[in-house]
Amino acid sequence: MTTNPALDHALRQLKLPAFAHHYARIAEEAATANLSYDRYLQALAEQELSQRDIARQRRCLHQAGFPVVKEFADFDWSAIPSLNRARVLALAQGSYLERAETVLFVGNPGLGKTHLATALGVTAARQGHRVRFATAAGLTAELIQAQSEQRLTKVLAQFLKYRLLIVDELGFLPLSQTGAHLLFQFCSTIHERVSLIVTTNLRFAEWTQLFGSESLTAALLDRLTARAHILEFIGQSYRLRQRRHQMDTPIDPAADNFGAEPQAPTN
Known part of the structure; x- marks a missing residue:
């Protein structure tokens, strides 16, 4: 040749x-x-x-920054029979990205919210879309640093260049007042302009505990839920089930029942 x-x-x-x-x-x-x-x-x-x-x-x-690449094929759908599998896989087709809609995964830790959020992000990236993954704590720290360096406006504008932003583990760690206001500003900036996936262990009624202001929480939820796909994860933690299997000791189902009494926004 x-x-x-x-x-x-x-x-x-x-x-x-x-x-x-x-x-x-x-x-x-x-x-x-x-x-x-x-x-x-x-x-x-x-x-x-x-x-x-x-x-x-x-x-x-x-560039997305996924800690680990997760696939839909590796998800144990049988572990959460109440989860609408068809609805999740329909999201993977990507129409929500074209409409800049929000996806909210709500449920206790260990039920696969991060796995499916990552799988949606990986799918979007493979479709050629710009995606960014961050934990809520990491994003908040980034915004606080940007504000302290007088770069907040520039940083917020950069988020508009993405097609999908994923905020993982909202509610696992408490927010400072500054952090809460900056997260609100972040969500307001991208609202109806960039698709957002949020995973949280908190019911919406508990978000006031996290953001510290009823008016701020109400305004935030109004934006996030207006055009949102909300999926509730109900079941027993993967890790707790694995531990029970390994130790062969019973676990009180009430300990990780998502319908239990509200808890403080810490993990």
Whole structure:
């Protein structure tokens, strides 16, 4: 398979690496199949587009900041029979992204909220969308630092460049008054402009404990739930079930029943 150094250089200067890598091989195949020049160029163009799509997917996955890549195929749906599997998988088609809608996963720890939120994010990234994953604590710290460095307006504007933002573990750690107000500002900035997925262990009635202000909480929930897909995770923690299996000792179901009395916003 003979290549042309001058053509190789020109194609790389034009930022057509797939052309440069495959043109000689595809030329031989085209000659064997007696393809026309335009069919040959079409085959090269399709190869270039395919490689760019793969590169974009990898870049989006890397930039999203997922702690671990999670897949729908690895989720134990049988562990939470009350969860509407069809509804979750319908979200994976991505129409909520086009409408900049919110997805809220609500339920006790250990039920797979982070897994499914990550799987939705991974799917969106593979569809070529810009995604950002952060814990609520990490996002709050980032916003507080940006405010202290007088970069808050710039940082908030940068969030608008994403198609999907995922805020994990809201309610696991308490918020300062400053943190609560900054999270509200974050949600207000992206409202109806960027899709948002939030996972939380708190019922909506408990959010006032977290944000410390009834008026602030009401305004935040009004924004988040106006056009939201709300899924409640009810069941027994994966980790508790595994521990019970390993230790072969009974666990009081009331200890992790999502319908139990409200608890403080700490984990």
